[in-house]
Amino acid sequence: LEVIKADFERTIQSVGDAESKAQSDYDADKLSRDTNIQDDKKEIVKKDSELGTAKTNLFDLNSDLADEKDKLKLAQEALETLKPSCVDTSMSYKERKERREQDINALKDALKVLEESTANVNVGALKQVDFLQKKGH
Secondary structure, three states: OHHHHHHHHHHHHHHHHHHHHHHHHHHHHHHHHHHHHHHHHHHHHHHHHHHHHHHHHHHHHHHHHHHHHHHHHHHHHHHHHHHHHHOOOOOOHHHHHHHHHHHHHHHHHHHHHHHHHHHOOOHHHHHHOOOOOOOOO
16 A cells, blocks of 8 residues: 555656646747747738838839830930931932042132132231230220
8 A cells, every 4th residue: 555655656746747847848838939929920010011111112113114114205206206307318328428528629629729819918918907906004
């Protein structure tokens, strides 16, 4: 009977110790889970705020993009209206080159005529004419 009683008390003690350890493990795990849940809730609030900011930025950027596309379309339309006046497609490169050379030769001839006409002018007579008059103080 005493052996049974000692055995029973030892069993009660070991079960009590096991229950205490299990309870403390459970409490530690619960505290850890609760802490993780609180951290996750804070993270959700933070991410929701970032999402709201990102959506606002996206809306603004899409609006800016639409505005810039409109400006680009207007600029391209203006370019298309200006192209015919800037690009002369009636003459080939060879024709434009020949015309440019003719213009250069005509300018050289005009320069030559001007140089010849100024060479005949009496430089001494020009020096006597004062175009600028200085005022004496």
